[in-house]
Amino acid sequence: MNNTKNVSMSNIQVITRSGLLIGLSAIGAMIKIQGTIAFDSMPGFFAALFISPMAGGAVASLGHLLTAFTSGFPLTLPMHLMLTVVMGIIAYFFGVIERKVNGVLACVIAILLNGPVATFIAGITASLLGLPLSGSAMFTALVIPLTVVAAVNVILAYIIFKVLPRK
Template identity: 50%
Template structure:
């Protein structure tokens, strides 16, 4: 029988292993891009990790997933912009996991889709102006809001469904 310290270490090792596998899945999702954009299906593993491993792990996996997508796309919005988006992804995944774990499942999905779609698009568009990007403001917003919101819906709903299927099969 394991003492509490050994038990906690075992759980941490397990969660770290799962996190690594989910980051690898983010790399695969990073290669599946919305046509004509750098928007990809990289965040599903992060949202899933928020539910399966906890919000903090989900935030890390989602952030790393975005960095993988930005890297495979050549950082089209500049490195500083992608670092801000990385932070947005981490915060969104964390909030999603917290709300979901508190029993607000539908609200968690809606909030995460809004944060990852329209809110993220707005922040990116607003930050593009001081960074001097050629496509900025309303132009950037209008180009990314629809594909980003569609990708958000796909990533978040699929993560939720996968988690619920696993939960159901564990019982």
């Protein structure tokens, strides 16, 4: 009986913490650098470390959707749904790599995945959707700002995780 109570409290804590971090993603989604490049993913990367990789993926995905929504879904809804999945996968792997290997490697991989790799995937997807800004033009226009903002989001999440006291 007591064990069931602890499991329920754990689920409540996960849901509460995830909800708070989704709220922070909404705030970050309003701090845009260029188009849909914003500070929405830091809470997702933090959640991947603090709660679980799965929770981090969910928070990062919702963070991207919030940014895309507040930007008017430039480059179409299908494009942003694909990017939502990509963000979730990147945050998930960030949490897994940090737990299994180390935080520095997790940060480097997450920045590379969220910067150049995600931009490359977006360029290909935009080409397949027949969008005007696509392929190498999209990659060239977005790779630097996306990588810089990705680095800020990932490194800030990692620093906060490291300095936050744990019980």
